[in-house]
Amino acid sequence: MIGQTYGDSEPVFFNDNKTYNTNTLSLKGAYLISSLWQFGLEASFLSKDNTYNSTAESNSSLADTSLSLTFELFPEEYFSVWKPRVFIFVRQLFPTGKSNYESDSELLSDVSGKGHYITSSGLILSKVYRSIDWQLFFEYKYLYKTKVNQMEIAGHTGFTTGGSLGLSPAGTNFRLGVGITNFYFDSKEILIKNQKQASSEEQYWDSSFTVNYLHKDSTYSLTYTDQTLLGPSQNTTLSRTISLSWLERWPL
Amino acid sequence: MKITFYIIILFTFLSCGKSPLFNHQDEADKPNQNGINFVSSMQLKNLNKFIKISWVNTPSGDPSIENEFIILVQNGSGELVDLDADATFSIWGWMPSMGHGTADDGHTTRLSKGIYHHRELFFNMGGDWQIHLDILQFGIIIDSTETSLSL
Numbered sequence: 001m002i003g004q005t006y007g008d009s010e011p012v013f014f015n016d017n018k019t020y021n022t023n024t025l026s027l028k029g030a031y032l033i034s035s036l037w038q039f040g041l042e043a044s045f046l047s048k049d050n051t052y053n054s055t056a057e058s059n060s061s062l063a064d065t066s067l068s069l070t071f072e073l074f075p076e077e078y079f080s081v082w083k084p085r086v087f088i089f090v091r092q093l094f095p096t097g098k099s100n101y102e103s104d105s106e107l108l109s110d111v112s113g114k115g116h117y118i119t120s121s122g123l124i125l126s127k128v129y130r131s132i133d134w135q136l137f138f139e140y141k142y143l144y145k146t147k148v149n150q151m152e153i154a155g156h157t158g159f160t161t162g163g164s165l166g167l168s169p170a171g172t173n174f175r176l177g178v179g180i181t182n183f184y185f186d187s188k189e190i191l192i193k194n195q196k197q198a199s200s201e202e203q204y205w206d207s208s209f210t211v212n213y214l215h216k217d218s219t220y221s222l223t224y225t226d227q228t229l230l231g232p233s234q235n236t237t238l239s240r241t242i243s244l245s246w247l248e249r250w251p252l
Numbered sequence: 253m254k255i256t257f258y259i260i261i262l263f264t265f266l267s268c269g270k271s272p273l274f275n276h277q278d279e280a281d282k283p284n285q286n287g288i289n290f291v292s293s294m295q296l297k298n299l300n301k302f303i304k305i306s307w308v309n310t311p312s313g314d315p316s317i318e319n320e321f322i323i324l325v326q327n328g329s330g331e332l333v334d335l336d337a338d339a340t341f342s343i344w345g346w347m348p349s350m351g352h353g354t355a356d357d358g359h360t361t362r363l364s365k366g367i368y369h370h371r372e373l374f375f376n377m378g379g380d381w382q383i384h385l386d387i388l389q390f391g392i393i394i395d396s397t398e399t400s401l402s403l
Contacts, residue, residue, distance in 0.1 A: 003276060006379035007349030011272035015279040055316040106315035106355040106376055153351075190351050193344065193386065194393060199351030205269075228276075232269030235349050 002228065003238040007200040011233055020107070023047040024063070024243075031252070036075065040068040046097070050107040057109040063097040064113040070124075084127035084134075091139075093118040101148040115153070116143035122160070133166040133175075143185070151192045158185035162206075177210040180230065204238070205230035219247040279378070294397040296387065301333065302326045303385060303397060305370075313378030313403035315355050320371035323360070323385075332366025335387060339394065342386040343370055347379055354381075378403040 001020035003013040014020070023046070030040040044063040050056070074086035097113020104110065122139030141158040162181030168174065185202040207229040213220045225241040227233070294303045304324040311319045323341070327333045335341070345354035358373035375381060381403060386396040 003272065003279075004377070004379075005272065006347075009380075010270075011276040012279050012378070013276050018279070053314050053316050055314075100350075100352045103352075106374065108376060188351060192346070192353075193342075193384070195384070195396075197346060197348055197351065200349040228273040229271055230269070231271045231275065233272050238272055 001237050001239045005204075005233040005236055005238065007235055011228070011231075011238060013238075018052045020050045020237075021048070022239075026245075036072045038070040038072075040070065042066045042068075043096075046112045048109040048112075050109040052107055055106055057105050057107045059105060059109040061098055061110060061112040064093050064118075065096045066091050066093040068092070081129055082127070084125040084136075087124040087126065088121070089124070090119070090121045093120070095146075099148065101146075101151055101153065114143065115148060116146050118143050118158075131168045131170055133168070133177075134164065135179075136163045137161070141185075143188075151190055154189040154191075156186040156188045158183070158202075160184075164208075166210075166212075173214045175210075175212040175214070177208075177212065179206070179208040179210070181206040181208070200235040202235045204233045204236040217249045219245075221245045221247070292383075292399040294385065294399055296395040296397055298395040299336070299387065300328060301335075301395075302328070302330075305383070305385075305399065311375070311401060311403060313375045315374050315376050317374070318371065319373040319375065320358070320369065321373075322363075323368040323370060325366045325368070334362070334365055336389065339387050339389045341368060341370070342388045342393075343373075344384050344386075345373065345375065346382045346384060347377070348382055349380060352376075375403060 001022065003011055005011040024044055026042065026044040028040070028042045030038050032038050043065045045060070046063050047060040049058050068089055068091040070087050070089040072085060073088050076085050095113050095115055095117060098110050099113050099115025100108055100111045101115050118141050120139050120141040122137060125136040127134055139160040141160070143156050143158060145155040146153050160181060160183050162179060164177055164179030166175050166177035182205050183203065187201050188199050190197045190199065204227050206225050206227055208223055208225040210221055210223040221244070223243045223245070225243070227238045228240065291304055291306045296303060304326070305321045306324070308320045308322065325333055325335060341360040343360055344357045347353070355374040355376040356372060358371055360368050360370045363369050381401045382398050383401060384396060384398045386393045388394070
């Protein structure tokens with residue numbers, strides 16, 4: 001994490017006296033129930049090291065966990081240059097992580113989740129044409145009302161919208177990709193000590209650059225994601241992330 | 253190919269907000285409260301009393317730095333007066349934009365007639381904060397006021 005945007009104000013990048021580092025280990029699995037239906041799950045474990053002047057904290061914790069069900073609404077049944085495959089999905093997120101409402105650390109290093117049950121549904125358009133692939137996606141989220149530590153956080157909504165473009169150079173097993181994703185959460189009303197408080201809306205953009213390598217049934221990916229390139233950003237932290245992933249496919 | 257090109261162009265334009273990379277402040281440059289020991293004045297409408305808080309040191313968003321302030325309680329004539337018997341302060345900080353509280357809200361002690369000391373208040377970050385001063389009697393809020401703070 002390299003900075004923050006408070007409310008409606010301009011982003012502030014941290015000075016050298018403040019370092020917030022997070023290591024994330026994610027486990028994602030998907031099972032093809034039939035040719036059109038897929039079931040998925042995702043769990044992550046976070047390890048945070050935060051330092052601000054003389055205060056230093058380290059915390060490790062489980063993040064939020066999700067289950068999803070995806071249906072291929074429009075399969076690719078004949079050749080088309082432009083017509084994409086279309087998927088719809090529902091996802092249920094369980095607040096297995098600790099939210100900032102529950103945090104009891106000074107630097108919020110124990111925060112690993114949103115603190116809400118979240119039901120979401122969305123649409124994915126995906127197309128591969130020759131050596132080029134593209135994807136567009138949209139997800140609507142509903143964050144349920146929750147009560148934490150004498151606080152009551154009202155239900156509110158969020159959206160994720162994005163797209164990616166990939167190129168696989170001829171004769172190689174590599175793919176180069178770029179992607180943009182916008183995350184938006186509505187203002188939320190919080191009842192604390194009999195007073196209603198309204199937070200600002202939350203918004204940020206992920207810009208990602210990926211190299212994938214396909215070897216037999218395995219895909220290895222190196223991704224750089226930057227939240228400082230595109231805006232606007234509002235009421236959020238700003239991070240730069242490098243991730244390595246290994247995807248393995250096998251029949252059951 | 254064309255559709256792909258247009259989609260990418262569309263997303264690029266959709267994201268034409270201010271880039272944080274090119275429109276940010278560095279934390280060291282962010283203006284602070286620099287007013288040495290500044291004072292905030294507030295009114296308790298139900299109790300018809302006036303409150304002034306005076307920070308002992310320039311308040312800081314650094315969670316390792318303790319913040320403290322002196323509270324003066326005055327009546328309409330400007331005389332120092334105590335809170336009513338069995339009434340106590342309940343003071344808490346809140347960052348309204350992000351929707352969370354402080355690292356530690358601290359505690360208040362009475363120094364002398366109409367003068368109270370609030371200490372061990374620790375913020376967990378810079379930004380815009382609200383300091384809420386609730387007056388409790390038998391666990392019920394009988395009056396409250398607040399002041400804003402930009403760290």
